[in-house]
Amino acid sequence: MSKLLKYEFKKSKNVTLAILLITAIGEALFLAGSLAKSGSLLASGALILSFAATFGIFIMAVLSIDILHRELNTNQSYMLFLTPRNSYQILGSKILSSAISLSLMTVLFAVLATLDLLLIGIREVGMPALADGIRRALGDTYLYMPAGLIRTIATGAAISYGAWLFLIVTAYFADILQATVLRSKKGAGWISFLLFLVLAGAVVFLQNKLAPLAPPVAETAVRSCVFAAFIVLFFCLGGWIMERRLSV
Numbered sequence: 693m694s695k696l697l698k699y700e701f702k703k704s705k706n707v708t709l710a711i712l713l714i715t716a717i718g719e720a721l722f723l724a725g726s727l728a729k730s731g732s733l734l735a736s737g738a739l740i741l742s743f744a745a746t747f748g749i750f751i752m753a754v755l756s757i758d759i760l761h762r763e764l765n766t767n768q769s770y771m772l773f774l775t776p777r778n779s780y781q782i783l784g785s786k787i788l789s790s791a792i793s794l795s796l797m798t799v800l801f802a803v804l805a806t807l808d809l810l811l812i813g814i815r816e817v818g819m820p821a822l823a824d825g826i827r828r829a830l831g832d833t834y835l836y837m838p839a840g841l842i843r844t845i846a847t848g849a850a851i852s853y854g855a856w857l858f859l860i861v862t863a864y865f866a867d868i869l870q871a872t873v874l875r876s877k878k879g880a881g882w883i884s885f886l887l888f889l890v891l892a893g894a895v896v897f898l899q900n901k902l903a904p905l906a907p908p909v910a911e912t913a914v915r916s917c918v919f920a921a922f923i924v925l926f927f928c929l930g931g932w933i934m935e936r937r938l939s940v
Contacts, residue, residue: 764871
């Protein structure tokens with residue numbers, strides 16, 4: 693599996709480096725603007741960072757789907773399935789490598805955003821005044837902030853991450869069907885895209901129906917379990933189809 697992961701990371705290396713380079717340029721402009729008190733540099737850096745964070749993560753997700761699509765629909769598939777690995781390992785490495793890359797990118801942008809906001813706050817009012825302002829804004833909740841904040845972040849991260857991973861696996865599954873069951877059929881690409889939308893919409897609809905039936909404290913767990921169940925289902929079905937229809 694480690695060799696497969698290394699191979700997957702290598703495929704997206706150039707795009708990842710390009711996104712990191714753009715991020716570094718944006719951060720450099722932001723820091724230069726902050727130190728030089730230049731509004732134009734500060735705004736330019738913030739704009740580039742926002743662009744990199746918003747579109748960079750999206751591009752990485754689309755890239756992973758595009759790589760699988762090309763491998764399943766071109767001669768690359770022969771090299772892919774000639775490796776001494778089964779289809780479940782191949783598909784699993786793609787999902788895992790994409791999840792790792794985007795997770796690290798999300799953490800990177802979150803850390804940069806937090807540090808940059810703190811830097812602006814310290815520059816404008818100073819550290820003591822900033823800390824005091826945060827305490828007064830939070831009021832009586834300040835003492836309980838760490839535990840509550842951690843729970844809030846963990847809940848939001850679990851739902852967001854589960855939703856993203858579900859969409860990726862669903863897209864993979866639709867693409868696998870396009871390359872096997874729908875191969876050579878007219879409009880196969882559009883059919884697989886519509887199938888992706890239908891599957892994603894149906895699962896979200898089911899999730900929204902089941903979650904309110906649970907106690908409020910368990911609603912997040914129910915949503916996460918629905919995503920997890922269909923992630924496993926589509927992964928297993930996709931691997932099964934690949935094993936029987938694409939292995940050489």
